[in-house]
Amino acid sequence: DGGITQSPKYLFRKEGQNVTLSCEQNLNHDAMYWYRQDPGQGLRLIYYSQIVNDFQKGDIAEGYSVSREKKESFPLTVTSAQKNPTAFYLCASSIEGVQPQHFGDGTRLSIL
Amino acid sequence: QKEVEQNSGPLSVPEGAIASLNCTYSDRVSQSFFWYRQYSGKSPELIMSIYSNGDKEDGRFTAQLNKASQYVSLLIRDSQPSDSATYLCAVNPVGIQGAQKLVFGQGTRLTINP
Numbered sequence: 001d002g003g004i005t006q007s008p009k010y011l012f013r014k015e016g017q018n019v020t021l022s023c024e025q026n027l028n029h030d031a032m033y034w035y036r037q038d039p040g041q042g043l044r045l046i047y048y049s050q051i052v053n054d055f056q057k058g059d060i061a062e063g064y065s066v067s068r069e070k071k072e073s074f075p076l077t078v079t080s081a082q083k084n085p086t087a088f089y090l091c092a093s094s095i096e097g098v099q100p101q102h103f104g105d106g107t108r109l110s111i112l
Numbered sequence: 113q114k115e116v117e118q119n120s121g122p123l124s125v126p127e128g129a130i131a132s133l134n135c136t137y138s139d140r141v142s143q144s145f146f147w148y149r150q151y152s153g154k155s156p157e158l159i160m161s162i163y164s165n166g167d168k169e170d171g172r173f174t175a176q177l178n179k180a181s182q183y184v185s186l187l188i189r190d191s192q193p194s195d196s197a198t199y200l201c202a203v204n205p206v207g208i209q210g211a212q213k214l215v216f217g218q219g220t221r222l223t224i225n226p
Contacts (some may be wrong), residue, residue, distance in 0.1 A: 036215075040120070042200060042216035043156070067182070070195055099204065100146045101214060103155040 002027045006091050011109045013078065013085055020026050021076045021107045023091035030073035033092040033101060036060060043090060049074055078109060101104035115139060116203050118217035127226050131188040135217055138182070144204040145177055145184045147205030150219065151198045156200055160186060191224045198222070 004025045013019045023032065031050045035043040045058030049068040063082025067072055074093075078085045088108050092101040117136050125131040133147075144163055148156035160175040162168045162184065170173045176186040184203075188195055201217040 040218075042116075042218040043202075045213060045214075048213065099144050099156050099214075100161050100202075102158065106155045 003044060004093055004102060006104035006107050008107060009092055009105065011095075012031055013109060014112050018077055018079050018081045020084075021078070021109070023074045023076065023090075023104060024072055024102075025074075025091075025093045027093055027095075027102070028074060029093035029095050029102075030070075030071070031094045031101075032068070034058075034064070034066065034074070034076045035090045035092065037068045037088040037090060046076065046089075052092070071078075114217075115205060115215045116201055116217040118199075120218055121221040122223055123220055124223045124225060125191050127191060127193060127224055129191055130224055131191045131195065131224070133186040133188075133199050133201075133220050133222065135185065135203075136183045137203045137205075138202075138204040138205070140182065142178075142179075142203045144175055145175070146188045146202040146214070147173075147175060147184075148200040148202060148216075150157060151197045157170060161201075168174075176199050187215045188222075193224045193226055196200050196224045 001045050007022045033048040034046040037043050039096040044060050046064050047066040049055035056066050065077045090106045091104045115138050147160040149159050150156045162175040162177045172189045178184045198219040198221045200219045202214040
């Protein structure tokens with residue numbers, strides 16, 4: 001069954017701690033994305049990657065980092081520099097040159 | 113002006129009626145437009161894509177695009193309680209192949225009353 005897997009479903013971060021959110025897809029999609037959603041709000045783009053070993057900042061990249069070492073994987077690290085990390089984080093992917101984007105089930109991050 | 117604007121609602125519609133959701137966008141060269149449905153606590157699910165002016169129908173859903181007026185709408189016929197959700201409008205602001213950034217509106221919360 002093809003799809004996008006995000007883990008964990010819930011994550012808690014302590015002060016000063018970096019945490020990493022996992023996103024894996026087996027759809028053979030070239031492009032992958034990370035979004036943040038705050039309550040009652042739309043999605044805001046954090047980072048995106050169109051090919052392996054390359055990625056671009058989105059609208060709210062400060063305090064976050066990513067890597068794209070494999071086509072299937074696009075992990076997001078929420079660093080201690082991100083002072084307000086509590087949100088619903090969504091990973092998405094799409095076929096290069098063809099839209100639209102499909103989403104994983106999301107990870108809810110909270111501060112302890 | 114926001115790139116993509118939606119009325120946040122809530123929009124309340126009686127069961128069986130037509131629900132009409134609207135979205136305006138600011139970038140005139142936008143090429144691709146999408147409607148996503150998001151149930152509370154869940155991730156967005158694509159329900160419609162539209163790329164050219166006019167109407168596109170899929171079951172009870174119809175997407176309407178008017179590039180001259182820069183708006184896209186979603187009609188839901190014979191509304192059901194299961195249609196109660198937040199509907200997100202998404203626009204590709206540039207339309208350059210490969211540059212697949214999407215800009216999302218804040219979403220319209222729709223409630224279907226039995």
